Amino acid sequence: MFDHLVHFVEEPEKAIAFLKEKGIAAVEGGVHENRGTYNAVSYFDLSYIELLSTYDKELVRQTQHPKHSFLETVAEEQFTEGFSRIAIRTTDIEGAAKHFKNKGLTIYGPESFSRKRPDGSLVEWQLLYIGDPAGGMELPFIIQWQEEDAERKKELIERKVIQPHPSKAVLSHVTFAVRDLEKKIGQWAEWLKLEAGEVFIDEVLQAKCQSLELQGGRLVFGSPIGEGIVADVLRQRGERPFQVALSSPIKSESFSLFGGIYQIEKI
Template identity: 40%
Template sequence: MYQFDHLVHFVSYPEQTLLKLQEEGLHVVPGGSHEAWGTYNTLSYFELAYIELIGIENEKKFQEAANKKYSLHASYKENRRRDGLTRFAVRTTTIEQDAKLFAQAGLEVVGPERYSRIREDGSEVSWQLLYIGHPKSKIEFPFFIQWDEADTLRRKELTDRGIIAQHPLGNLTLKAVHFVVPNFDAVEQIAQLCGATILKKVNEEENVEYSIILLDEVKLIFVKPIGDGVAWDYMLEHGYGIKKVVISGATEQKHFTIDGAQYEINKK
């Protein structure tokens, strides 16, 4: 079974973005260093789904990591290191089989490879990553992660450490991630690979078509502009990719942009 794991928000200084999001009522905590990649992070959890704020702390190691095809570091570099929502990860427990399946489906596969990160308290957390892509695809595929610990153990440990905790703004849930795309070819392939169904809709007033994938409890909402409107304007200014993240369960409605990323926070 595939589940939404986390959303990557690349920023210049994760510790500063942490403070900005805390001011908006989110529970955000320091993470640690990815020594192999030259990056470090801060984290905001919504149960086991989370937003990861990543910054660079070692330029040489980051450049080496960015040479890996289809990696999230390559994405950030190719996007001219523009801060904002960059990629998302899908959680799996069958990463070795997934690699074979995706290769058989005609995708290019990088990994799986094992990684780890040192927390601020000196403890280590470890996982495996799998990157996939296609040279002709106009949007980036998700990457896949398999944690070494089972979800039940991770949830308990993260809760005991205060990493998973109540948000000051309420009992928040990561509800949806919105994308702007040129077509639904890759979207349909993502759904097929993850064994998910697609809901298709058209909004003629906004001049958009939607393809919606439900991954666990998180909606992946892919928007294709078909004429003038908000989505068309966004595409012209920012290109294709992740437009915003939607969070629900708040005590008040908020919509703000922090370090290149749009956050929409709703009561329901």
């Protein structure tokens, strides 16, 4: 299942305020102690956007991170604001490790992590990172939370971390800019065991697109057919996620926020 999208921002507090103006609720998350980072989060059921930042960039640089970790990615990109990576949730992280290893991919982990909430309590999880021998766009990382989904959702609602969005928005999909649509869709569909949709043309993005069906948030890949947003992303920052799409019965709006594009589509 889709778990979350990492959006690196310099000031999560400003992102919370900006999203609120757009009818999207976001709240303070907590601190990743001894790792130099902290976050805010915006939940859509159990799928969420993580607004990740640093309280100590030098600590992030000096800490030895697992290969292909999202913090390694953020540091290598010189803490440039924008969407970075996605995480996929599992209930069998050891089984996932065996699956990717059998596919010929390099794995790092699983490793255990925790974050201190504002009230001092701990959130705990395990992460698995996957390396593509051919290089290119980083694969999603795999997460297994200590709590089961139903228990975690209940607790997040009680803590008002999951709360209603004034726009009634739900997460629809994340869009990635890729150079070779057919190759990337084929690889990710096989590695992640996902079903691919039909190819379509997005005139706004000036891209040929195709989706992978993932519960909690589809993955849409786009390759440029002309000059436009996707071509610009590839030229400026390479293959990566660049847009998150939300569905709302109330409004339709597109806006940029700290290097990422948010598309609210009225349904």
